[in-house]
Amino acid sequence: MEAEPIAMPHSPQAAAARAGDGAAPLPRAEFEARLRGESTRYHIHHPFHVMMAEGRLTPAQLRGWVANRFYYQISIPLKDAAILANCPDREIRREWIRRILDHDGWDVGGVADPGGIEAWIRLGEAVGLAREEITSLRRVAPAARFAVDAYVNFARQRPWEEAVASSLTELFAPHIHQQRIDTWPQVYPWVDPAGLQYFRKRLTQARRDVDHGLRFTLDHFSQTRALQERALEILQFKLDVLWALADAIMLDQCEIEIRGARA
């Protein structure tokens, strides 16, 4: 007897199968609403982020999050460079290249912005980490690396249009940045508020990025219903990356506490 073919969860074939043969594309507004509806699976709902927002993390746990998340910060420009490398469309590249400058920083004729990676290091210092402790990556847990690397590899290996769609979790990011700006001064008064500058800057940068990424995704993936399903599946993949990253960070903090208790 022939074995049933196994459907891989994150594949264009699986998306086409879910859409059903010949199903009409969803109207643009409905497609957008489906993408936005994925917010229920955003990492803002992860227990570690819920604890963070409620002020229930210890200083060591908050430091652990910042040190681990640094690996995401330094990987974002690699991911965006992979998109540029795969994209033959000059107009898209002109827009996309700003994302790399946002994180790496720039200096043109003496006018400079140190960029998001530097701002994240300053956030680390504001929570009590030494610069070297962050930049050496020695606090990054193996599973956190795996989660982030899955995102970079996706952008390297998949068509650039799919990698653009995978950035759309940023639709939901301004909410979580705003939440930190609003709650940290009350619940973590020991954190130097100057360190929150990263989140303040991302509020405008994320909105600009999402305007562009969403417009592109709605245009490109609306041609067929199967493509729309594929875009939704890609967004779910990226939500899984962020969820897995939060899992990895939470477990890392548990391991550190267990080691400390046994020492």
Ligand SMILES: O=C(O)c1cc(C(=O)O)c2c(n1)C(=O)C(=O)c1cc(C(=O)O)[nH]c1-2
């Ligand atoms: O703090 C967060 O919860 C969060 C989430 C995300 C996201 O949703 O991917 C990004 C960021 N921050 C962020 O700061 C950032 O620069 C960023 C870039 C991207 C991306 O996929 O290109 N996501 C995110």
